[in-house]
Amino acid sequence: MAGKKTMTLNLTDAEMTVLEELSTKKDMSKTAVLRQALRLYQLVQMRAERGDKLFLESETTKEKAELMLL
């Protein structure tokens, strides 16, 4: 595995709460959650730059909503 670098991350209370909730829900450390988020963000960004659109679909109603990426 490639060497890792350490950084300090400044989060608001709300952001830290979300990170802790995700960490519990996903059974991962906060670092692992952020690494996973980075993977997903890069993937979504690459697809958006290619012209793809990201949709969220309701499992019950099948209603689709496009997620706007900035």
Added chain:
Amino acid sequence: MTTSVSKVYLLEMATGKAVEAELHDGVTEQQLEDWETKWFPVLFARQQQLVRTGVPLAGWSQSRQWSWRDKMARIECLLAYQTFCIVCECVTQGMIQIDMTKSARLDGQSGKPLVYIEYLEVAPWNRTELGQQAKFGGVGSILMRAAVEHSVNEEFHGRIGLHSLPQANDFYGNTCGMMDLGPDPDYENLRYFEMTPELARSFLDNGREP
């Protein structure tokens, strides 16, 4: 591209002896050249043999249309994907591509991240198609082990999942001990297999290497 290399052992089927090989974390241009210049001629010759012997299409290698060059181009520079390969006698013996953005489906694991195996393929001379003896045994198992260990390292606790080509159902279900969740209508009705953290620990503890 920098890859790290670790020592593994394959079983040379003709002699029954363990031979030293390398597990690389990464598929490079060298592997793609091996795939084109070494795997392809053997695959082509086998297909000719299948045609001559009248074997129906269902009996052919189901990964024969995979293009590793395309598969690697698709994931270039993306953190979400990882590849491994095994090299022995300076030739690529097997390759695997995994996706780290998928979630588990099994009850009790649902929604938790897993390593999803997109593609796993061993060199044609390491397969037992047409009753031929494989040159090296253990290639698929070691690549599976690499995927499970990667899942552990990424804090996915060994969870892995995959859709299996019909010819490989027995390998994933029985050799690897994965749970069979049945045909997936959203994925060409291929059977979906998953490994829980408990099954992963068992696989790593009992994983077969010569």
